[in-house]
Every structure is written in structure tokens, then in C-alpha cells.
Amino acid sequence: MPGGVAPPVFTLAEIVARLGGEVWGDVHTVIARAGSLQNATSGDIAFLANPRYRKYLRTTAASAVIVAPALSDELPPGLSAILTPGPYAYYARAATLLHPRRRMPPGIHATAVVESAFPESVYVGPGAHVATNVILGERVEIHANAVIGSGVRIGPDSVVHPNAVIYPECRIGARAIIHSGAVIGADGFGFAPDFTADGAGAWQKIPQIGRVTVGDDVEIGANTSIDRGALEDTVIGDGVKLDNQIQIGHNCVIGAHTVIAGCVGIAGSARIGHHSAIGGAGMILGHLTIAPHTEISPGTMVMKSLSREGEKYTAIYPLARHEAWRRNAAHLKHLDDLVRRVAILEKKISETNPED
Amino acid sequence: MPGGVAPPVFTLAEIVARLGGEVWGDVHTVIARAGSLQNATSGDIAFLANPRYRKYLRTTAASAVIVAPALSDELPPGLSAILTPGPYAYYARAATLLHPRRRMPPGIHATAVVESAFPESVYVGPGAHVATNVILGERVEIHANAVIGSGVRIGPDSVVHPNAVIYPECRIGARAIIHSGAVIGADGFGFAPDFTADGAGAWQKIPQIGRVTVGDDVEIGANTSIDRGALEDTVIGDGVKLDNQIQIGHNCVIGAHTVIAGCVGIAGSARIGHHSAIGGAGMILGHLTIAPHTEISPGTMVMKSLSREGEKYTAIYPLARHEAWRRNAAHLKHLDDLVRRVAILEKKISETNPED
């Protein structure tokens, strides 16, 4: 009963009626939950995208699986399926159908402080503060104790989770999900040195008068920070997915559909191409340009612009037991010497064996 | 006068009556504060765990020290002591006696928004929001502007500091300390790519329907994030201590009594064994398994599972002056060539000296 108190339940026939694909087996199979092949129980629907795991088809307790048509031969008797060329994306949609986001009922909580007028479909939770001149789209949810600065605009169906903060004048698109602790639009890190030769003086703050503009369908993780631009805006493209604990400096431009894993730092004015992927704890220095479809490995620092599309880059120190690391790492500081010693040896050898 | 307005004061006799150990010197020595050997003043109790610092025994202004029995010979006349085989842990307990956590008086602040019923011993601070179906144990403290989602359970004597957020349905054990800005139970970072060959399409969000379950006696630092599981739970074991600015991805399992220093990132579905220690800014890739009692050095990225208990692993690029680094690091990109050149030299030498 979708929309009621109990979570929705669907037959396979109902699922394919909504999402496409073809049922293999019993169209009346009832599905109540998303699950994994290994841990599913009756009522679950799981998926198989990587053929390496096909052995689990024989043992899964799921009521149905989502698989590519080519794998229908491997389905054991009694296991129903939905056949689709993209099982993983289909699974995401089916799971969303089965586990829809819990929406807050419209209305402004009595303890919220709201200084702008909104559509009736908007929810503002306890203790939230929405300042003046804010424009919220239909069905926007501002959860408890979140703070929305003056002049902010947020597109329809966006959700701002508890204790997130959006500084004044920032723009958020439709269907955004902004998790707790995210801070959007704090001042960029801009200071001019103003010291005399004898060290007197101080850093002069440069006003940060740009905004953050976030496209549609963006998710921003917990405790992630995106600074406002110094003069122009910091721009997050459509469909970008940001994990937790990310820092994005002022005037960065993140291309559409780029995914950035947790703990990444992107320094000011970097431009990341669309459809790129940055692994966890990757770092991008400032003012660099990264081509579209670039993949950066986790823990990798990018120190120069990367202009070729579709490449993968890595800079990871290889793990070792501590003692082995210590022995090997010590030589890194003398690598230049080692190279010179090898060059000398080569010269001597060629003198010894002149015919070479 | 423990329990009164002034901080408690104890004689050495009173301390050993509570915590064990043996007094050396004057049992009536009055102790008001914990201190360090070097900076202590009269009324302080300090400790000596590392014999390297024994010289400070002669000069400390502390009123008493906590030392191993073997060091009693080195105590100067007039300096009282508590003798115990574990001076550091004893010091922790004595300091806790002298500086007990300031407890908030029970009661729900008039500005808190509370939608569940609690024991009378619970404290809920100004502006905090506790949603429906929340179960709080005795003496739980929810500080100002913290937000507790519906269905959350928190065990007795736990403290949630200001502006921390616990998403719906998560479980927190007894005696937890959750610091400000911590976010527990935000959505894991799960998206299925759903792009056509010509680049149209988008990432499909996978609902994150697991929870976070946190054991007893866990401390969670400021601005640390722990994501809820995709299907099953993210699990933090008993006695785990998490520092600040940590990111723990969905479906991680952190074994009991493991300590994790600041800025660490642990990607989804990693399993860290019990009694392990991860240094600051260490990174663990997803789906890895780390054996119990493993030590990971600071700044070290772990890219593979580690199955031997009790080992220490490191992956740190050695520090150098910038120019020296530049000279040496350049060769890293040609290490494969260098190895080949050495192999050629070895071959030539062995041809020159065939008797070798």
C-alpha cells in the first residue's frame, strides 16, 4: 500500500509495469524489500551485475533477482527474475520504489523562524531558521535546526537535513539532498599578505562576494563544505554526487555528473570536468583544470592540470609492513644519488666493453 | 566536597580507598587537580609511566605522583605517591575522580521539541529536537540544538553534545559521548551509473535502508560522520574511540576497542578488527578486512586486506626540503627504467666476469 503507513509491497508484474524489463518466472511474486544475493530473505529482490557472483543465484533466498537477459539460463527453478540489460541501475530504481524516501508532511513547525513566504507544500522543521527573501520550490523540506540564509533559492523537492547551513544568496537546484552538517557558502579562504619587512602587519581578508550555485539532482554529504566564490560563483554541476567530509574551495567548478568520494579536498579555482570520479581523500590543487571523464585514485594528489579525457591517474605510496617501509623509504631521499651511481656504472661498463 | 559547587578534593587515602593502589608517604596529602610532572603546582597529582622522565620526580611541584612500585626508590623526600603497576590508567581514573564530567540537571528545556516520552533523569537542552518513537536510557543528555531522528535508541548515561545529529532508527549504546557536529546515520554513498553510450542519463541513488549501530562506551569526535548501511547496518563495536573529522562509510564494521585518530577515512564495507589503531589521516579502501590488533601508521593508505594479527603497516612518503624532494621525486617516475638499467649492468658485468 504505497503512501500508507506500511512500506509498499509490489508484485514483479507491478514493478515491470512501472520500471520496464521483463519478468522471468512468476509475475505474481510479491516483493517487499531490496536485498543482497547473499543475505536476502523471502520477499526480497536482489540483483546480479557482476557474472563472477553468479554462483549465488543457486543459493540465494531472495524471492526474485534482477539480471541481464543472458543470465536467464542460470536461474534455478523457482527463482523468479526481472531481465534487463542494466541490472544495477534497475535495482536502484526498484529499491527506490520499495523504500521511498520518507517525506515530511507539509507545514511550518511552530518553533521554526521563517521570514519568507513559501508554497504550502513546503516543510520547515523545529528550530529551523529561514531568513528573508528566500525562495523555496514546491515540497522543499528544511529539517530541524537547519539554517537558510537570506536570499537563498532552493528548487522543488530538495531536502536540507538537520543542522545543515546554507549561507546567504546561494542557489540550490531541484531534487537536491543536503545532509546534516553540510555548510554551503561560507567564505572562501582569501587573504592578502600585508606584512612589513620586519614582520609587522597581518593578513588582509578579501571579501568573498560570489555565491555557490548548485545544479539539479545533486547530493551533498554530511559535514561537507563548499565555499562561496571570491568574485564569481563556485559552481556545482547537475547530477554531481558529493560524499561526506569534502572541502571544495572558492570558485571551483565541478562538471555535471562527477562523483567525489569522502574526505576529498579541492583547492580554490580548480575546474573538474564532467563525468569524472575522484577517489576518497584525493586532493586537487588550486587553479588546475581536469578533463572530463577523468578518474583520480583514492589518496592521490593532483598537482597539475590533466587535459586528456578518460584517463586514470594515481599517486599512492605502496603499503608495507612498517620495518620494510622504513628500510625502503630511507633510500627515497637518495634516489638522485642512486641514479647518478647507475649512470657512472653505465659509463664505466661502456668504456670497459667499448664494442657494446 | 564532591557533588557540591566546588570541584571535589581528595586525600591520597581517599583516592586509594576508591581506586586501589598503595600510598607512599603522607596519606593525608590533599589533591585537588590532575597535573603533569613538569607543570604541576601544589595540590596536583601527576604520573610517571615512562622511566625516561624519572628525572622530573626530583623537580616536580606536584603534591603527589602516581608511579610503579619499582620507582618508589627514586621518590625524593617529601613527595608522596600512589604506587600501582599501571600508572597511566590509574592517572586516568584519578583525573576522572578529580574532574568529573559536568552533568546537566535532568529536565526538558522549554524550547526543546520532544515527541517521545523519557525517564525523568533525562536532560534535553534548548532547541534540541527529539522526534517520535525515540527511546532514551536513564540520565541521557541531549544538548542544545542536537537533533535525534525518529526511532533512535540511546543507552543510559550517554551524552549527545550540541548540534550533533543522529538520523532515524540508529542505535547508540550506553555511556556514549557524541561530540558536536558529529553526524550519525546519513545516507551512505551509493549510486548506480545509468548512462547511455552517448553520455545521457544520471547516477541512480540506491536507498540506504540500513542503520548505524554503536556499541557501549564509544566516543565519537567532533564533526565525525558515520553513514548508515545500504541494506545491513554499519556497526561500531564496544569501546571504540573515534577522534574528530573521521568519515566511516556505509556497512563498515569497526571491531571493539579500536581507536581511530583524526581525519581518517574508511570507505564502505571495510571491516576493521578489534583492538586496532589507525593513525591520523589514514585511509582504508572499501571492502577490505583488517585483522585484529593491527596498527596503521598516520597518513597511510591501506589498499588491500591485512590478515595477520598484530602487525604494523606504513605508507608514508618521507619528508624533505622542497628542492631535495623535487630532485628525488622526479626519479620515481622512472624507477622502472632504473631497475632495467641495473639489470642490464648486472648482465654485462657477469659476462665480463664469467667466473662470478
Next chain:
Amino acid sequence: MPGGVAPPVFTLAEIVARLGGEVWGDVHTVIARAGSLQNATSGDIAFLANPRYRKYLRTTAASAVIVAPALSDELPPGLSAILTPGPYAYYARAATLLHPRRRMPPGIHATAVVESAFPESVYVGPGAHVATNVILGERVEIHANAVIGSGVRIGPDSVVHPNAVIYPECRIGARAIIHSGAVIGADGFGFAPDFTADGAGAWQKIPQIGRVTVGDDVEIGANTSIDRGALEDTVIGDGVKLDNQIQIGHNCVIGAHTVIAGCVGIAGSARIGHHSAIGGAGMILGHLTIAPHTEISPGTMVMKSLSREGEKYTAIYPLARHEAWRRNAAHLKHLDDLVRRVAILEKKISETNPED
């Protein structure tokens, strides 16, 4: 009309009357905004600090530029200028004049919970909580849902942005800017191991009874954490600028006018000299001492004390395409062997060519 509803507008004559410098060209030129040479429009004032960009002087649409006197020859006809020996710092001041921080009107919002008495010039926003025995200077702003613990002191003209938290007893100087999500004064990460040989036991928490003391003119970025000291205070010097997502452990001392970029972690009891600069994601291990005027490159881990002033240090693994990285990195684990092989070759060669 400075102070009115519209942003202030100034002629060049009015700007130099306030900030010094010399007008080149038309003193009546009207300036409304700060801009960049490349993107400026009419009414903007831009600056040129790096002579490499002097070509933009010929094409900029700015109404005026700030340049060093030596560059006055290069100003095209019709472009007015302010001549000053320090164009960048001058620009910062001019931009501040043109874009003054929006100040909140004095007053305590009806939904704020305030348990101390303040000057009338103080602003406390909706839902903010200011506990007992707090002392705030003139014109301090505590924004929405921020939480200020008991006994905190904050100097005049400081701003605490929404949802920032300052734990009890901490000290903040004058003119501080504390961004959203910052947490100042949470417990340091201090635990004594208290395990028996068979693994029973737990980590014993050591009470953190020091404070955080922050000097004057400090900026603290979004979601940055500074832990309180264990016994003595954690100290942030005057003029320090901290970016976002930084972790500063207990008992650190950060010297005056040091700048620290985003995602940096500084472990407990580290002492960073004044006027230093730490690049993004740099890490400083605990108990180290870093000399004044030190520069640490981004992503660099500092594992030992650095005693020479004015040096720059780096420890970055060089970026490469993934395959090249894989090939080269594999040899790192055998560098010790390689060095030994080269030494053997050298020995053999010297035996073969004894005259060398």
C-alpha cells in the same frame, strides 16, 4: 551611500582619502564593486600584482585598477588607477570598503536562549543558545542555532556563524570570524590503555580540563575542529587563518599569523611557529615543533620537528597515469634490494678497473 540599503559607492578620490595611495587618471571615477582584470565590468576596480598579467591592462573593462607605481607607464589611455606599492593588500582593503560585511542589527531574537547579560550592541540570532557566565564584547554576533557554552568569553566584533559550537570556558579574541559547523573546545583525544594480558579491559578516558584560547583577528573555517587541552590550553595565536575541515588536536600551539589550508590535521601537542603556511591536507604529527616561517607543501606529512626558520618542506608522491604508477610503484618495495645491487656492481667494477 555607505550604511544605507544599497551597497556603498566611492570615487577614486574617496578611496585614496580612506586607504592612501595615489590616483592616476580621473579622481571622479565611480567605483561600485571589486572585480578581476579579466571579468570586470564598468564600475569595477581590479588589481594587478603579478606583472605576468600586465597584458590584461589593455583589455580590461574595469573602471580602475590598482597597480604598483612602476606599471603606470603601461596603463592604457582612459583607464584610471590607484598607484600603491602593495596592490594586492590594497585591493583587499578596497574590496572590504566596497563590500563591507553585512552586520546583523543588535538584539536578542525572541527564540534565542540566553543565560548571560550582554552589551546592547550584541546580536543573538534565532535558536542560538548562550549559556551561563558568558562574556561577549561589543557588537559580537552569535548567529542562528549557534551554541556558546558556559563561561566562554568572546572579544568585540567577533562573529559566530550559524550552527557553530564553542564548548564551555573557551576564550575567543576580538574580530574573530567563526564559520558554520566549526567546533571549538570538544574533548581532546586522550585515553589510557587499561587492558589485561588476555585482552579484557578498555580505554580509560582522560578528562580534558584545558581550554581553547584563540587570539585576535582569527578566522576559523567551516566544519573545522579545535580540541580543548588535556591539562593546559590549546592556543591559537593572533591573526591565524584556518580554512575549512581542519582538525587541531589538544594542546597544540599555533603561532601568530600562520595560515592553514583546508583538510589539514595537526595532532596533539604540536607547536607550529608564527608566520608559517601549511598547504591543504598537510598533516603534522603530535609533539613536534615547527620553526617560524616554515612552509609545508599540500598533502605533506611532517613526521619530525623542523627547526630551521624559513624553509619549505614537501613529501608528495608524484602523480602518474595509473599504469605507469603501477609499474614504478612496485619497485618501491624493493628499493633496498636495488641499492644493494648497485653497490655490488660498483664493487665489481672497481675490482675490474682497479685504477679507477
